[in-house]
Amino acid sequence: MKGRLVALVGPEQVELHEYDLPEIPPGGALLKVRRANVCGSDLHIWHFLSVAFRDIAMGHEFVAEIAVLGEGLTTDSAGQPLQVGDRVAAVYYHTCLKCAPCGRGDFSMCANAVNSMALPPTSPPHFNGAFATHYYLSPGQFFYKVPDEISDAAVAGANCGLAQMIYSLDQVGVRRGLNVVIQGAGGLGLYAAAVANRSGANVIVVEKEAVRIESAKVFGAHHIVDMSELTTSQERTQRVLELTDGVGADVIIEVTGRSEAFAEAIEYARVGASIASVGNLNVGEKFELKFAPAWITRKQLRIVGVLRYDPWYLRDAIDFLADNRDRFPFDALTDREFTMDQITEALELSEARIVSRAAIIPA
Template identity: 55%
Template structure:
């Protein structure tokens, strides 16, 4: 059987290439991709701006269905029986269980996490990414069966943004009665609003785009701080103090990816509060911002960055969606659908977007 992958052949150059779909090795699974979202990280890779990744098969947020099970695979990683035709999703990275990070149980920091993700398409088993007709789930890769009744468009983003914010907010110790400030109401911020709300927190979203402010409310934000109304960090900090009895937020989640927003988060958090950094992922001089470390000391802040997530948070994400997907417009996080041969256009649309993401539907 032949399948196709959308591969990056050069900066801003995507080619659809055909390969034999491999038989899964023992412990592996081959899935047919039903739907994949375009994520901000694909934009980065598309322009060759990623520090390491060059020619590669694109795509990592997806839902698929099993076409072949490798020897020994009878259940998913939650122990649920699986068979051909079942819908599944998987974290987009490997967990080798043999490296120093895995030895500590920090599976999200596995040093071989991206051993296949960034590989060129000609390297077997070819189907390393989700912008493809098929996706190869490796023996060192967790995967979970998707609950019945969850639409593909609701599930496709679970293995990236939703799992990420569940992991971050859980580890930050957010609890009922807390105030959570979410900086940025893009995909991650909207997921965080819903998760925070259902964890029992009061959610305040800080955002400048009107459609996103509206969505933030529909995803569970009780208050919004409109950056058009409060254009300076000082005004926004003042507004958050007003909303928190003059004391500041228990947890501040930064998901804008703007370095200055991190400094602002230090201002928004209450004394003894926690700042969760997920949005800023770039390093290097051009991403530096001045800040006074004394602020961290004097407020006794906890600051925690999060990269990827412990793989079992994807299982929690699916259960969360199963319970709450009707309460918030998860399906509206993506709008237009593109076939494989238009992956380049889809990525350019992602780059220009203000609100909903494009999705790749290989069968289109």
């Protein structure tokens, strides 16, 4: 039997490739992809901006079902029994359990995390990306069963955006009573707002676009700092101070991908605040130093860079979706579906922000 996948072959150049489905080793599985989202980092990769991800099978944010179970694989990573046909969400990277970070329990920092994602699609097992009919789950890769009550549309973003945000908020100690500022109300920002809201925090979202502001309100923002009205960082900082009894934010979550947002986060911060830097991923991004580093010292700030998440946070993400499925419209985060043949259109419309979250349905 054969399957198809989206291969990246050059900057903004993708091709559909067809390959024999791979042999499944003991402990591994072959998954049939049900739905995969176009994530911001897919666009970054598509432009060849990531040196590690060029000759690859694209896509990493997805939900799938078990097509073939390798010998000895009888449960998911939480010990729930499995059978062919079960829906699952998989951690998109691998934890090797052999490198120095894995050895000290820092699974999100595994030195070999991206190895399987960076394999060329021309060599077996080929199916290392989610914009594909099938996905090769390697032995030891973490994955979890998806309960029936969660739709494909709601859960497809769990293994990237939602797990990432639950982990990020944990890293900076978001909890009841804290004033949490979220910079940006794209997919990550909306997940962050929902998780912070359910933690009991006071949720303040900074955003410019009207549609995103409306979404932020639906996803748990208590207050909005509207950048279209408050056009300078001084005005916005003043607003954050007003919303926090003149003290400043306890926690700031940066999910904009814009370097100037990092400088602004330092202005929002109260003395002793924590800042999670999550959105800024492009090392080529120029950064004009708008603040004196002395402010980090004087404000006694804790700045935490967050890339990936510890794998079991995916289980938390799935539980969060189940617990809050009537509270937040997670299904509505994807606004348009595409077939695999329409992949270029899906990437282009996502880039132009005509579509905010595109879903690829391999069928």
